[in-house]
Amino acid sequence: MNLAYYWYEAAFAFARPARTVSNATRYAFSIPVNPLSYTAYGRTISAACELFERSTRQYAKPEFGFGAIEVDGRRITIRERAVWEAPFCRLIRFERPGLRRRQPKLLIVAPMSGHYATLLRGTVERFLATHDVYITDWVDASAVPLSAGRFDLDDYIDYVIAMLRFLGPDAHVMAVCQPAVPVIAAVARMEAMDDPASPRSMTLMGGPIDTRESPTEVNRLAQERGIAWFRRNCITKVPFTRSGFMREVYPGFLQLSGFMAMNLDRHLIAHHDMFQHLVKGDGDSAEKHRAFYDEYLAVMDLTAEFYLQTVEQVFVEQSLPKGGLLHRGERVDLSAIRRTALMTVEGERDDISGVGQTLAAHRLCPRIPEELRDHYLQMGVGHYGVFNGKRFVNEIAPRIAAFIDRVDAIRNGEGEQRPAPVRVGARPALTVVA
Structure with missing residues (x-):
């Protein structure tokens, strides 16, 4: 052991x-x-x-710690509230009492990759004044008793589907890094079932959709060592000092x-x-x-089954782009996505998800109309800079917000004066900022 x-x-x-x-x-x-x-x-x-x-x-789990923000010239207090809950995740809404203006619902799916959702504090803060923001608050696996059962990639996809159904059909979803795969898989499953709660748009940021594109050291490591090495060297049991005693985890x-x-x-x-x-x-x-x-x-900590399944399916087998990813025994067919708009964001210097890995989502989703697509490559930033920092605040976030507004305008049928569609074809045109 x-x-x-x-x-x-x-x-x-x-x-x-x-x-x-x-x-x-x-x-x-x-x-x-x-x-x-x-x-x-x-x-x-x-x-x-x-x-x-x-x-x-x-180090203990940090707090978001938002006090108040200014919206339309008024100071509004931010209040965190868990609005949906399961053994391995809470859905937190950042409520703004007194704000009467209706704003787009934005579900931010935080990475389940070792850090807490508070790593996206800057991401959340940027959208608080303009969007009704929700975020996935993943629970440390070492704090979940064995009696709560397993949590694997299928469960992750189930959780995303359940949260989107909870939020309703007018929501937008943003996946930061690792959750890009389960989020696009969840949307594909919902679209295949003609689920009315399919989100209006999904924004995938620095995610490993197809790790065959510009493979990084992380990708090469997974390919070279294989799943058996990770099972042997990375998985251990939670000690008796914690609530999840005897649960197998990737610490x-x-x-x-x-x-x-x-x-x-x-x-x-x-x-x-x-x-x-x-x-x-x-x-x-x-x-x-x-x-x-x-x-x-x-x-x-992450559950062992989720970690190993992710390494095997995403990084070793590359099941999603090859068409072999399964959810509850059903093939995840990305060509089923036709109503949900797609935006991808990448960083030029990303050493976790190389340039082209997230962009590949457009190639794999051929039925999305051209006016419901966009791609943005931010020059001069690494992985962290894709979702945090000055360039995210000043360059990336405004484009995401504009994309969401454009999708809402199209879906709401606001006259003939719609923004010009982004002509993408098989591979969308790049928007680049030096």
Whole structure:
């Protein structure tokens, strides 16, 4: 049995006394009554203690923490409420009491790939003033008791279908990274069943629709090692310290270690820079570092069956583009999609989902009318920049919002003065910003 999880928990337990001493030392060298706190020596001791504490901490699930936003010149308080719930997911709505104007419903499907939905805080924040936003809040598998049953790729697709039915036929769905595959599969199944709740549009962002296009190191690793290697080396059981005791999972800390190893030099430099900021007394720069890594280092576990099925079907077998992906025994036929509009978004420097992998969705969905398609390639951004950061806020998000508005205008039949359709043919024209 893979005992990695037990060793991981033991390491944190053994480090607890040292963390206590480190925290006390940091406090002693940072309180104003200690003259040494005003010296470079005192700040160096305090900085070293903080980095040690942060390096040996288990990070809790972050909060979205939206206070209020301005809509139409008014300050409106944001209230989070779970409106739909299942063992492995909650659907959160960001309610804005007092807002009377009806806005498009937008379901943001967050990645179930090791981080919490709060990783998309910036994505959500950008649409709060203009859309009625919902997001999937996936539950850490280590917190779900065995009695709740399994959760695999079929269940993921079922969850997406159930949430879209809950929201109704006028919703739009956005999939960020990993959920691009289950979301397009869910829409295809709904369209094949002539489900009236099929979404008006789906936006796929940096997702592995066809990993044969511009394969990345992540794709090559899956191909080279095969599913047996991942089962043998990545799957372990939840220890007795957690509610999901004995559930087989792919631990979040393994996923995180893989992500960090890909850009280890950047993370080492970032922590070195934070140390220097603390020594110099640059609190603002240090706080930015804390905010980013409080989010980045907070990870969740995935069920083993979902993880292994995703690796096998998406990355090894490439079942979706080859026409072999099944949902509950039925083939997922992307050519069934004809009413739901499709927009794809990619980043030029994406090292997780290479350029062309998400664009492939257009080729695989030939029955979508040309006026209901769009594709956008953002230059100068990597994977994270596809859904967060200044270029997302200023360049990508406005195009997504415009696409949703255009689809709504077409569906609502607002006269003959419709925006000019995007002529795409088999492969849509690229919209590129330098």
